Each structure stands twice: as structure tokens, then as C-alpha cells.
Amino acid sequence: MNPSLQEPRFKKIGVALVIAWGHVIVGQRQPGQSFAGLAEFPGGKVESGEDFAAAACRECLEETGLAVAAERLLDAWQSIRVADDGIEEIFRIEFWQCRPVSLSNNLLESSLLESSLLTSSLAGAFHWVPIADLAQLKFPSANTKIIELLLSRNFSQSEEPHHGS
Numbered sequence: 787m788n789p790s791l792q793e794p795r796f797k798k799i800g801v802a803l804v805i806a807w808g809h810v811i812v813g814q815r816q817p818g819q820s821f822a823g824l825a826e827f828p829g830g831k832v833e834s835g836e837d838f839a840a841a842a843c844r845e846c847l848e849e850t851g852l853a854v855a856a857e858r859l860l861d862a863w864q865s866i867r868v869a870d871d872g873i874e875e876i877f878r879i880e881f882w883q884c885r886p887v888s889l890s891n892n893l894l895e896s897s898l899l900e901s902s903l904l905t906s907s908l909a910g911a912f913h914w915v916p917i918a919d920l921a922q923l924k925f926p927s928a929n930t931k932i933i934e935l936l937l938s939r940n941f942s943q944s945e946e947p948h949h950g951s
């Protein structure tokens with residue numbers, strides 16, 4: 787069949803912005819991956835039966851070892867291109883603000899929770915990075931708006947995830 791008559795193919799990516807105490811989890815794209823060497827937030831392809839938020843949380847757990855819950859959609863980026871096989875490909879990334887699920891433990895003092903969370907080791911190339919330091923990192927161009935958004939907002943107090951409930 788003429789590729790131009792075929793249904794477009796969707797590539798959906800859910801990304802987790804795990805934000806706590808003015809920090810966000812950032813990794814580095816590995817050799818052999820697209821955008822190798824660039825910074826990235828945990829995330830990956832949406833699997834069948836999932837929505838973007840669920841994919842972001844699953845990928846975050848798989849990649850960093852940290853269980854998170856999605857709170858709200860912060861940004862989405864979409865592009866359309868014709869793939870090598872001639873079929874139109876719609877690529878969409880959704881960036882979901884997430885919080886570590888351990889924050890629901892109301893027995894812990896905030897400062898204790900903060901230090902235990904931010905110093906706990908994450909798997910692979912992922913680390914807690916101060917939001918202000920994002921300006922020094924190079925991300926894929928799809929991340930430009932979300933980085934601007936994070937740098938322009940005060941996530942240090944009012945955007946803290948609630949805990950104790």
C-alpha cells in the first residue's frame with residue numbers, strides 16, 4: 787500500500803519530573819540511545835493499556851528505583867515527521883510532575899525526610915539535581931519549554947509535594 791495512505795504511527799513518551807525540596811531527578815542518555823550523552827528526565831514509551839502518567843511512573847521506578855505518583859501535567863511537546871518507511875509518525879512527549887510516594891509517611895519530620903530522600907542513592911545515571919542547575923545541562927530540544935518553566939517558577943516552597951496525609 788502507498789505509505790502516504792496508511793494511518794499515522796504514534797510514538798508516545800511519558801516523562802517524570804520528580805520534584806522535591808528544590809531538586810529534580812536527572813539522568814544521562816546512554817551510548818547507543820538517541821540523544822546519547824544529553825541529560826534526560828526518567829521516562830520512556832507508553833505501553834499498551836497505559837496512559838502517559840502511568841508510563842512516566844513505571845519508567846521512573848524501572849530506571850531510578852524510586853516509586854513515584856503522578857500529580858499533574860506540566861507540559862507536552864509534539865512533532866510530526868515522515869519516517870524512513872514513508873509512514874507519518876506522530877511523536878508526543880508528556881512531562882508529568884511526580885512526587886516520591888514515600889512522602890506520604892506522616893511519621894517523619896520534613897527535614898529528616900528531605901535528607902534521607904535527597905541523599906538516597908538512585909539507580910544508574912540518575913541523580914537529584916538542584917532545579918537552578920538545570921540551566922547548565924543540555925537536554926533534547928523537546929525539553930526546552932519544560933526547563934524554562936522549572937527555572938521560572940519557585941518550586942522551593944509552594945510547589946513542594948504535600949506529605950503527612
Ligand SMILES: Nc1nc2c([nH]c(=O)n2[C@H]2C[C@H](O)[C@@H](COP(=O)(O)OP(=O)(O)OP(=O)(O)O)O2)c(=O)[nH]1
Nearest residue numbers: 799801819820821826827828829830831926928929
Ligand atoms: N526519558 C526521556 N526521554 C526523552 C526526554 N526528552 C526527549 O526528547 N526524550 C526522547 C528521547 C527518546 O526519543 C524518547 C524516549 O524513549 P526511550 O527512552 O524509550 O528511548 P529509546 O532510546 O528506547 O528510543 P529511541 O528514540 O532511541 O528509539 O523521548 C526526557 O527528558 N526523558
